[in-house]
Amino acid sequence: NAGVTQTPKFRVLKTGQSMTLLCAQDMNHEYMYWYRQDPGMGLRLIHYSVGEGTTAKGEVPDGYNVSRLKKQNFLLGLESAAPSQTSVYFCASTGTGLPSREQYFGPGTRLTVT
């Protein structure tokens, strides 16, 4: 199993450009999450999904959109990138059947907006 994978690993955008970050998991997990992490800080939840076709807002959703068209994929979109969105983005997933429901994290995407 690859676990949770994220593409791309790095990206540089100019202000106003758009892009989509892809998260994929092969563990048949129901729940998926997008977090951002700024330097010296903990992770903050952007959006999450409790199943295919569902999405919900997290702590810091402004400026982002998400879609969960397939159970294994969770996409994070930036329609008009801003320098404040420079961050490391982590995707995670968890299954409802696990007793602990621990979250499995991807390796991260480093995004710089200039």
Next chain:
Amino acid sequence: DAKTTQPTSMDCAEGRAANLPCNHSTISGNEYVYWYRQIHSQGPQYIIHGLKNNETNEMASLIITEDRKSSTLILPHATLRDTAVYYCIVRSRNTGTASKLTFGTGTRLQVTL
């Protein structure tokens, strides 16, 4: 979810036990204590969790006080590879919360020779 308080940083000599404290004085009866760690900006990694009993796995031990207001993560024989930021997180057992985690700033553990 209850908030947690952790020291900003700690040092530990390689081969010694690392004891990382966490205060969660407002924890409620239906909330777990979880520990994750993040090694050098990689994705966080689950370590262990508990409700009220002490727990042990291949990575660590978790000691929860009887009143559940604080806990300690113990790495019995720390190695240089255990250098990381350790996050103590309190999470509701309620399935309606979608298993969401709220990360603080954690404790930066530096293991030295």
